[in-house]
Amino acid sequence: MTKKAPARTPRITIREVASDAGVSVAAVSKVLRDAYGVSDALRAKVQASMDKLNYRPLASARGLRGRTYTLGLVFPDLRNPFFADIFAGVNSALERTRYQAMQGVSVSASSLVEAMIDRQMDGLVLIGPNETNERLNDIADRVPLVAIGHHDLTDARFDTVNNDDQLGGRLAVRHLCQNGHKKIAMLSLAAPVSTVINQRELGYRLEMTEQGLGGSINIVRAPQVLREVQLILRRLLEGKDRPDAIFCWTDLMAFEAISVAVELGLSIPEDVAIVGYDNTVFCEFSQNRLTSIDQSGEVLGLQATRLLIERIDGRSHSEHFVVTPRVVARASSAKAG
Amino acid sequence: MTKKAPARTPRITIREVASDAGVSVAAVSKVLRDAYGVSDALRAKVQASMDKLNYRPLASARGLRGRTYTLGLVFPDLRNPFFADIFAGVNSALERTRYQAMQGVSVSASSLVEAMIDRQMDGLVLIGPNETNERLNDIADRVPLVAIGHHDLTDARFDTVNNDDQLGGRLAVRHLCQNGHKKIAMLSLAAPVSTVINQRELGYRLEMTEQGLGGSINIVRAPQVLREVQLILRRLLEGKDRPDAIFCWTDLMAFEAISVAVELGLSIPEDVAIVGYDNTVFCEFSQNRLTSIDQSGEVLGLQATRLLIERIDGRSHSEHFVVTPRVVARASSAKAG
């Protein structure tokens, strides 16, 4: 079945560079890694040959001995534009380095993580990993690891970068209270897989209680399936006890909430105010004009990358970076009455 | 600066498997690649050892001699959820294979493509590449290549998978005509970088002409920048010659169009109908209820992957796969009057 592939233009190797520059292979390698013991003259000579031949080191070969200069990013999903922000942050951190990021997507990180380790990634960033600390430590024992959006720090042998999701939950409630809302419901995720959700729920609860609204705490949980979400929102908004505000655990759900509300003839924010989370581009975008909690994905990505490279360079104690969220107020939660 | 990294749990190598199974390294390699000349007994023995030791071949090492079983996907952008559909298609094509996809994002494919070649990807899928055929052929000479969303087939030494964008443009216009709209404008992209846009514009023009609306052909071009898009849309909708329908080159722009229209107090579809392109999940989603041209990203991804693997396996002539788009009608373009 497998025929011979057509002849491909062959690669320039370090050997050819060496012979072109009239030096040893080892010398070229030194220049490549800017290792100690290289004179300016030699560097220049080698550099010239590399440029001339358009030489590029082969990552797999490097990986066999040293590094591949490749970082792996594991996203849980590609549909949420919030992840694009994180990615942008990663890339800006990588700008002046020799590292390159490769991404993969998978709900259960496991198999993808293995694939990335097989491919000699120098380090991994897991975004919103749905994994136990035990499992994460297991990975961390094999490859430098940073988790974004993981709040369990006990015994962590990896770094974390987090938005303060608990504070985020609080801010949402506080903001809605300030704008005169009282019956604030929260739309959360069924089977809360991530510690992120737990923190947001906790923040919601705590702030509701502190605001003296403990009695009207109302967490509604929906799965990721669109139909289900719509159904549950409809039930919530048609019920006799309709909330006058909904805090949604992510912008995407918030858009859906707006959608269902409008469909039911309710006006926003007069009848029901909506607040989302992530402050994705789409908040600005559509008529949604959605108030949202900004967790600055770009900062998350940037810090995670910084920590990861530190770790690759040898740091072995764990660091945990926290970003403070903030409310970005838009029309969807404007002052009631 | 660079300290010694902490001791990592070492990898199981093919050598250890071989010694555990009491066979040669070559034998294990044969089993791994299911090459010719392996008895059932040997296979079983080796398989057992591999399972027992939890062995996983190292891609970089394989790459040095043969394949890495890694495919590279190059996306122009991560924000458009349409790309998630393509990705899903790729993954479903990969399901029962030993290949794994890694993604990268970059507007100008160039540097990312080089990085992927450096990392020994067995093949590349470029999505909406903003490159000349010359450049693409150049890449194709070095690595098996498939382009999704590239309409220039002259001399192509790579495969392409395309939605029939010209037909898509036609369908949009035809649909709007059938629903009684006449002054149909098209919102396109400034500096049309991709052949995709050209085809959609062409389809729009041709169908307008055939419908006898050649006189009201009106292509408005906006850059990718949100502010600009809003400005241009506002100008278009406030002008004395307001169109009664807008065909937008992508859903994201269509949402923006809806947004601006609503802001201006226009109702959709009575005052102005909107049609998008891509049929992203968000069409169903928000109150947008956006009519869109479906180009089935999943099929595109699946076919591209299929072609790519064929090419890796040795096919050298080019193939070009075309998917037929279809209109998915929703509220945003309902019958006028």
Next chain:
DNA sequence: GCAAAAATGTAGAACGCTACACGTAGAACA
């Protein structure tokens, strides 16, 4: 039953790079 053919397994040389261990030469020191 014997030669030829087919099937099965093994040795060992790459693949392109890194990094350790040296060799050498000039500078600094006494």
Next chain:
DNA sequence: TGTTCTACGTGTAGCGTTCTACATTTTTGC
């Protein structure tokens, strides 16, 4: 002038695979 440093280059042994030869065993054909 000899000796010790230091800076700079080089030789070469791997890293974990694949894959071409080749050696050995088993099967087949007559």
